Amino acid sequence: MPTTDRIAGLIDALDCSPWGASCGRTRRAHGSSRPLYTNEERRRRDASPWTVVQGVLAPLQFAVFLVSLALVTRYLLTGAGYEIATWSVVIKTLVLYAIMVTGCIWEKEVFGRWLFAPAFFWEDVFSMLVLALHTAYLGVVIAGIGDGRAQMLLALAAYAAYVFNAAQFLLKLRAARREDGRWQGGSHAAPGAAG
Template structure:
């Protein structure tokens, strides 16, 4: 069971559930645009600044969803991070954050070449896709769990 009845109630009543529901697709949209800009740079050599700006935007969206997500976890499960139902998603999120942050450090510190920095961003994006998949599977499990529990109760 993903949520206890009390956790489900707290989840459904939390305003942070709505915030997560808005930020997650917004972050994905930013990711798609940014990925296209990074691929454009690698295929044409043009648009490096646009790619950098888009990666910064993606990273800021990631930070926003992680901060609000930890607030959500605290409200629903009583823990800021690594609550039982989302433990492995949160662990993998740390890898995602580390790679996005490494990109920012490289950019701000002038570390490495543009191509190296963009490859770090692509690695961050690959981990983000895996992590987003983890969360989508949890969302699906939560949706499947509710009708099954209602059917048993009724």
């Protein structure tokens, strides 16, 4: 079985979980749940330049994360490269701040809220934890709290939270694509329908 089929199977299994709102499930129970985007929100999403910005920053952040993870792991295993590992986490954190700020602007433009729009509520909640852990890392480095190993372990905790949060957003993107396919296929609600 190809890897993509295995991943799709795993995602489908998660899509049926009781935590559907946080994993991007848009399946309707008796037709009562709100779609991810209303027609107007979809129009604003597609017209927003911030959608493109998010589409660029997300893979950039992931690439920075992978490089930084390698450098942090190298330091933890060998004790070498503390400074470059530290700078890599600082850069990852700055990219995170950029994606958070632009994401808030995008959310305001599309949903009329800076944060915690119903469609992205749980993603935003967990993003706050990711942001807090990354900011705590900057704080301990600037204040010189703990040794390099303790600091890098905090960075790894921040990275673990980031991976979980990134998975939330990937599942939501997958749900949005499914919903867009149904919408384009003619099974969408009447124009202007609100949830």
